[in-house]
Amino acid sequence: MADRGTTILDPLAAAIAAASCEEARLSRLPLVGQVTLRAGRDAVSLAGVALDLALPTEPNRVASDGGRAAVWLGPDEWLILLPRGDVASTVARLEMALDGGHFAAVDTSAARLGLALSGPAARQVLAKGCGLDLHPRAFAPGDCAQTALARVPVLLVQRDEAPTFWVFVRPSYAVFLARWLIDAIAELRLAPIPGLDT
Amino acid sequence: MLLISCPWCGPRDETEFHCGGEAHIARPLDPPALPDAAWAGYVFMRDNPKGWMRERWMHAQGCRRWFNLVRHTVTHEIAGAYLVGAPLPPLPDECP
Numbered sequence: 531m532a533d534r535g536t537t538i539l540d541p542l543a544a545a546i547a548a549a550s551c552e553e554a555r556l557s558r559l560p561l562v563g564q565v566t567l568r569a570g571r572d573a574v575s576l577a578g579v580a581l582d583l584a585l586p587t588e589p590n591r592v593a594s595d596g597g598r599a600a601v602w603l604g605p606d607e608w609l610i611l612l613p614r615g616d617v618a619s620t621v622a623r624l625e626m627a628l629d630g631g632h633f634a635a636v637d638t639s640a641a642r643l644g645l646a647l648s649g650p651a652a653r654q655v656l657a658k659g660c661g662l663d664l665h666p667r668a669f670a671p672g673d674c675a676q677t678a679l680a681r682v683p684v685l686l687v688q689r690d691e692a693p694t695f696w697v698f699v700r701p702s703y704a705v706f707l708a709r710w711l712i713d714a715i716a717e718l719r720l721a722p723i724p725g726l727d728t
Numbered sequence: 729m730l731l732i733s734c735p736w737c738g739p740r741d742e743t744e745f746h747c748g749g750e751a752h753i754a755r756p757l758d759p760p761a762l763p764d765a766a767w768a769g770y771v772f773m774r775d776n777p778k779g780w781m782r783e784r785w786m787h788a789q790g791c792r793r794w795f796n797l798v799r800h801t802v803t804h805e806i807a808g809a810y811l812v813g814a815p816l817p818p819l820p821d822e823c824p
């Protein structure tokens with residue numbers, strides 16, 4: 531059973547489930563461990579060895595090994611997504627590997643909540659509130675972006691071709707953003723209008 | 729709406745950015761030794777050209793990095809972005 535914990539989104543669980551349709555499925559991501567790593571270029575390979583997961587150096591890319599993901603946040607900044615139980619040992623491993631260097635590895639698991647939006651209309655839903663070019667030629671699986679969705683700062687990660695997007699948001703904005711997504715999906719569930727829709 | 733190319737993230741809406749004004753204003757090395765007029769010059773006086781200008785911008789809702797941008801203050805045309813510390817690119821109306 532995935533760890534859903536207790537979050538500010540709990541009261542919206544039923545509404546999120548009811549909003550989903552074939553075209554766009556909305557769900558809450560299980561709670562995930564988050565480690566923010568700040569380190570210079572010279573520490574990239576050391577950290578990669580310590581994590582057994584190479585950090586992406588190309589902007590706005592994600593490296594994944596199934597259970598974990600390393601997300602590019604800046605030229606010297608990454609977010610490592612991993613099971614919550616592995617956070618403390620991962621921070622300790624990074625501190626040991628980078629000891630003596632100029633770096634910071636911090637547990638930021640409480641900083642973001644995750645939503646998942648998936649389905650053939652997912653791009654269309656996001657485009658209602660996001661200026662980013664999400665066309666497959668510009669944004670593909672393994673791409674990420676820190677941008678604004680419905681004016682809220684978010685971290686957007688595309689996972690697969692479905693397409694499935696992860697949307698990470700500050701908990702204080704999560705309820706607003708979830709409600710906004712529910713509203714953005716609503717039109718996809720409208721019954722077709724006879725004579726107008728074929 | 730300007731479309732600004734962050735040197736790291738690529739083209740993004742202007743609303744993701746914060747403008748930091750004129751670029752390449754060097755902080756005085758020894759502020760206590762500075763006469764008030766020179767300090768005021770550092771803090772307040774800017775070129776404010778009608779034309780091409782080098783500006784500092786920060787990608788506030790993206791990678792949160794500062795960079796420099798060459799922008800025309802009348803037409804809003806953007807000639808390009810360059811990283812902090814990179815050599816100054818010539819302005820489009822300057823002879824290289």
Ligand SMILES: [Zn+2]
Nearest residue numbers: 734737787791
């Ligand atoms: Zn950026």
